[in-house]
Amino acid sequence: MSIDRRSGCPINLSLEVFGDRWSLIILRDMIFGGKRHFRDLLNGSLERIASNILADRLKRLMELGMLTRADDPTHKQKAIYSLTEMAITLVPILAYLGAWGRVWLPVSEELSIRAELLEKGGPPMWEKFMDELRHEHLGTPSDTPPDATVRASLQAGYEAVVARKAPGAGCDPDA
Amino acid sequence: MSIDRRSGCPINLSLEVFGDRWSLIILRDMIFGGKRHFRDLLNGSLERIASNILADRLKRLMELGMLTRADDPTHKQKAIYSLTEMAITLVPILAYLGAWGRVWLPVSEELSIRAELLEKGGPPMWEKFMDELRHEHLGTPSDTPPDATVRASLQAGYEAVVARKAPGAGCDPDA
DNA sequence: ACAACTGATTGCATTTTGCAATCAGTTGCA
């Protein structure tokens, strides 16, 4: 399951990295959902990835240099997956992809609010988000307080839509 | 082979449109290569798509609203495929994808020069390119002379690299 | 001691993919 190298075209090579139905979904959940453990990714995504496919893609993304794996000090069997700089720089692509999908595809309102906020925020917001991800996954220093992160503001926007659509119902499957 | 709708997430829905190894390759060849016929797409791409897969993807992209098909007046069996606005607005995504691949993947110099020029040109160049595609595929008016198109300048850049790498050898498989 | 949870792995049926060969109709040329 390694890279084919059908040609040296940048678009082709990019497709060989995440030209499948699951790799970008996993990266999305790590980037926007803050998921870092196998179980979180397995049970957290709306698209219900199978455990063998998740294991395969995590392995593949590590081989490609998009993820790294480390032991979790709180649990001897637990592994923490981290994004590499290579994966973090996908943020603008995900932002554009979300913006495009929001225009042309039958997206649901509550799931597209994040894409809308990210599009409205533009490149400055993407840069801020990438810096937060670098802090979170690569350990680089950051001066953003935990309650003022881009991810928190995206999540707040999501919850506002959910609350408006179902007032009083306190259920949040994505929390 | 229609859309799954695993979830209403914009990124997921986008992946269901071109989360495979061939759909974006076909769109790339139509957008950057100017290919509009089955045979051009079949023989023109470096990645050697099989004819049944090409037929399947063309059909699928039409069902999804990314392409339209029309009869070619010069040949009763010939079909001309056109990009829709939905497909034309992928240009920024392809630009970002090419830029990302150029940084992180083992691209070849002659095939990545187009991505580099497109990245350097930025959003203004993308807009100009999209206008040219609208003129070419949707018949909208345009005042750009045929020799000053974005595609022509990308092609010129490509040929300059090829000429520099193999001076005197007049072969150009992409012409 | 024991149930729940950790990151996986295995087996298996179904689906998708990719390659080679082939198709019928159209065109250009001798």
Next chain:
DNA sequence: TGCAACTGATTGCAAAATGCAATCAGTTGT
């Protein structure tokens, strides 16, 4: 008229990917 080349596909088939359920060994909390 005859025939080769070209048009957009389609078919058969082997290989690969997918998705589901069951299972695994080790760890943790009670």
